[in-house]
Amino acid sequence: MSRVMPMLSKSKFVGGWQCEKKAFLTARFPKLATPFDAATLARFAGGTRFGELAQSVWPGGVLIDSPAYRHDASVEWTRELVDGDVVDVIFEAGFTELGTRVRADVMIRNRDSGKWDLIEVKSSSSAKKVHDVDMAIQRAVIEASGVKVGTTSVMLVDSSYVRGAGGVSTDGLFKIVDRTSAVEALLPEMIELNSHLHDVINSETAPDIGIGPHCEEPYGCQFFEHCTADRPRDWIKTLPGFGLKKTVEFEAQGVVGISHVSSDTGLNSLQSRAVKSTNSGKQWVSERLSDDLSNVEYPLRFIDFETAAPTVPMYESTSPREVIAFQWSCHTLGADGRLDHSDYLASGEVDPRREFVESLLRAVGSSGSVLVYSSYEQTTLRKLAELFPDLESRINDLIFRFVDLLSLVRDNYYHPAFRGSFSIKRVLPVMVPGYDYSDLAIGEGETASAAFVDIVEGRVDEDELDDVLFDLLEYCKRDTEAMVRIWQRLQAIAMNGES
Ligand code: SF4
Incomplete structure (x- = not known):
């Protein structure tokens, strides 16, 4: 039986921008991911509610509510609305082009320019590079499908908003930041990356990428446990205050386990006592x-x-x-x-x-x-x-x-x-x-x-x-x-x- 070739989704693409190996593992071996904990799921739920509230800014908008696993249905429905002349605002519009599936949070028809303006809703208070990446792949896919895109903006929460006596008002809670130039500047690079990531996810072997600070930025990677499964129990990262940057520096010098540490160089007093305690297997107690x-x-x-x-x-x-x-x-x-x-x-x-x-x-x-x-x-x-x-x-x-x-x-x-x-x-x-x-x-x-x-x-x-x-x-x-x-x-x- 032939294998179904994996496709990219917007989130897999953004994951692949963070780390190619993450895109490969997400597409090919999703079960290796560590499940999200309750706190992360609660954060996601908050983000979803924020997105739903944002939709109320455009009361006449139409929500394409086909589930993610019915992506083709969302593409078909979106096409009907775009080709028609009745609906001017679409939420969760679906597109598939360049081998990648995207859903756009908000698309607004600009009757003057004949183009559609894109708005991506994020519950943060400032625009970030990852938002531009997210919008760039959307823009590339939507334009490849023949739909003309005008501006590309991110809709954020306005920290200066103060809730009034009448409850939450969407007037003032949100701010829309135009990111068109930044997104357009990223387009060629993102189109190339999209093509490269297809090669990556269709390859038989995972890219040879080691861990590093990229495993935490912009998002903590769900494959971290998988990628570090070969580390010893006394992994150097289990020293207090050892971030990934320092861990990778020590590993590059052959110091992977705490038992490999031969001197105090590069360690503070807390880390030194942790080395001593771990190597002796005994607690450390101060004299004072x-x-x-x-x-x-x-x-x-x-x-x-x-x-x-x-x-x-x-x-x-x-x-x-x-x-x-x-x-x-x-x-x-x-x-x-x-x-x-x-x-x-x-x-x-x-x-x-x-x-x-x-x-x-x-x-x-x-x-x-x-x-x-x-x-x-x-x-x-x-x-x-x-x-x-x-x-x-x-x-x-x-x-x-x-x-x-x-x-x-x-x-x-x-x-x-x-x-x-x-x-x-x-x-x-x-x-x-x-x-x-x-x-x-x-x-x-x-x-x-x-x-x-x-x-x-x-x-x-x-x-x-x-x-x-x-x-x-x-x-x-x-x-x-x-x-x-x-x-x-x-x-x-x-x-x-x-x-
Ligand atoms: S844990 Fe790090 S190296 Fe492994 S897939 Fe994730 S980001 Fe890439």
Whole structure:
């Protein structure tokens, strides 16, 4: 049986612009891709909703809603509308030419010039090179099909937009940036690349391309696990702060595993201690751990926030991607070892920020150190202090009591199983075996944010609402509980004189 020759789609083309091997693997071995995680899927869903909202700017537009696997039907339907004289705006118009399939977000008939203007909708706030690439392949395919293209623009979110009392208005939320010259300048190169990528995806062997910074830019590549499957368990990239650029530099010198590192050259002190710990297979403990742990005042308050920053603002007087703090959790550990918990979760009906900060200030009182994990809570509180000047001094007093547990761990402890990461999700199960996040329905921050936005925007059914609220409460509670356990483990290490 003869093999069906793979075609390119717009997304495969853009993937191939990022890395030819990515185009090959996507076209020929898609099952080797690591599935998207919940947070990425939530981000995609947000992008889709943004695109749908953008369509409402042109109420008379016709949506070609044939699914991607019925591309030929979308091409046929598009052709009818383009050849007819009734419809002036088409959404998701389909074309196949040059061996490549594209769908155009918005096409507008310009009756004066007799051409069609193209608009690509992106939920970012500034135009990027990858947008131009995306539009250039569309333009090339559409023009090859005989349709004359006029301008090529990108429709973005306008960060200066402020939601008014009457809800979201599409007037002002979007900005259209003309990219015609940049796209036209790219056309010859993109047409050549399109032809080259067809050779690539029809070849029997994958292009010989190694990993590098291109695996993360402009998008994280789903084949990263596949392309690095041959790396040893102690891969040099598992050192703290080792990005792909540095990893590739070390690999080029034959240093692939941490065990191959023969000197401290090019490593900072954190990386050097990680090398020592990994090679010995033992934890590393600083000599000043006890002193650092004693710089606190009981009761200890362990706090954590959840926030959301949706592209389309959820509340009056807020702007795209403005941070909305909607949840906190606080575990209080007394000097006698007693542990109490309190928390707050917004209902979502009104902007919760004032209630969030007032309830937090009440919960943490005026005494005791306040432990956070990273600087995120401080950044969030500083924004709230700007928003509510009457609370500024109380918020500053609270920040003054902060102790960063993440810095405490990073400065005083390393375990080979951290594999270069100090994220609480990595640190907890290593330092406190048996504790992790695997039993939770919501297991990380981006999914929590997306769940809250879904509640506010009415996408959670009433019979599911209690479960989602429970999942959110459990997730934030787990974060502060994790901090308590890590703190207690550090104390035990200091007390036992472990090294
Ligand atoms: S992981 Fe990197 S090298 Fe491998 S296909 Fe993706 S971008 Fe290309």
